Amino acid sequence: MxxxxxxxxxxxxxxxxxxxxxxxxxxxxxxxxxxxxxxxxxxxxxxxxxxxxxxxxxxxxxxxxxxxxxxxxxxxxxxxxxxxxxxxxxxxxxxxxxxxxxxxxxxxxxxxxxxxxxxxxxxxxxxxxxxxxxxxxxxxxxxxxxxxxxxxxxxxxxxxxxxxxxxxxxxxxPIIREPDGLAMSSRNTYLSPDQRKQSLILSQMVKLAQEIYQGGEEYSEYICQKIKQQIQQYSPLLEIKYITIVDPLTLEPVNKISKGDVLLMEVYVGRTRLYDNHIF
The missing domain is CATH 3.40.50.620 (HUPs)
Structure with a gap:
């Protein structure tokens, strides 16, 4: 090589x-x-x-x-x-x-x-x-x-x-995750133990969104609001930049979710930027 x-x-x-x-x-x-x-x-x-x-x-x-x-x-x-x-x-x-x-x-x-x-x-x-x-x-x-x-x-x-x-x-x-669910990123090394613990909610919200959708809910606003509420309640160190569900090619927000639409999340934990997402 x-x-x-x-x-x-x-x-x-x-x-x-x-x-x-x-x-x-x-x-x-x-x-x-x-x-x-x-x-x-x-x-x-x-x-x-x-x-x-x-x-x-x-x-x-x-x-x-x-x-x-x-x-x-x-x-x-x-x-x-x-x-x-x-x-x-x-x-x-x-x-x-x-x-x-x-x-x-x-x-x-x-x-x-x-x-x-x-x-x-x-x-x-x-x-x-x-x-x-x-x-x-x-x-x-x-x-x-x-x-x-x-x-x-x-x-x-x-x-x-x-x-x-x-x-x-x-x-x-596909996204590769740490054993605890956090999406792998070179910037994960910046996280303190407490920051990392609170950041795990992102992968948990991916699962929550999937469960809500599979349960019959197809309106994106409901799912996004549910995720925001959970993060604000249980992970106060996370600053939400956006949580949205978009068309997979135009990245425009969608109202009703169709197969292939994408949940996108960006948050900051201190100065560390973290992304996670899910393709429905």
Missing amino acids: LVIQEPANIKEMISHWKEDGQTVGLVPTMGFLHAGHLSLVKESIIQCDRTVVSIFVNPTQFSPNEDLASYPRDLDKDVALLDKEGVDLIFAPHEENMYAADFCTIVEVGGLSQKLAGQHRPTHFQGVTTVCAKLFNIVQPDKSFFGQKDYQQTIILQQMVKDLNIPTRIIMM
Whole structure:
């Protein structure tokens, strides 16, 4: 397994794979890998002849008051984990490898990027789409693997590759959870014991929403209000940003729930941002 920093070197190696008729899977990450990331890697290895994992803490998707400087990093551990999984190549660029001093291009998906998390993080998704557009151009993957936990991000990227005719297929894989139910995230390390305990209510609310819906309730407002009440009563440390049920592609709120609609939740616990969701 190779670890490469220069985009030109990555492109040269992948061009040889493509000439041999091999398919390429890409798993974009910011590192500090956990079982959720590794589930994407495993699926890429199953579906593709070659698997590339990018590790890059992308500064353009962080706002000035966010955790760019403190975001957890452990490249040596990540490399060891990926080597054990059988990854072919790690792309671990430095910032200057991705953004030259005169870099001035932004890729933004209008509409979808301004909804939900985009309302209070107005530059976040344009940072994600810009770096992913670069990664797709560098790696030229046949398939790119993302986690359902970041549902809005994945839908935005699906729209981007469709709009720009980028020849990669976005594959969304299910949420991987900790044994206690918390959706896996590199930021979970920020949580104090008490914060973590109260954060478990998110996965409990996923189950509650599923139970209410299966019990015959199809109005989204009732389910969302029930969830908000439970969080406010039992987990006062959680600041709710949104709890909503939306159309799976437009991300517009729905009144009556149909199969495939999505419950999306974002909360803050102190300065730690947590997401969870459920596809009905």
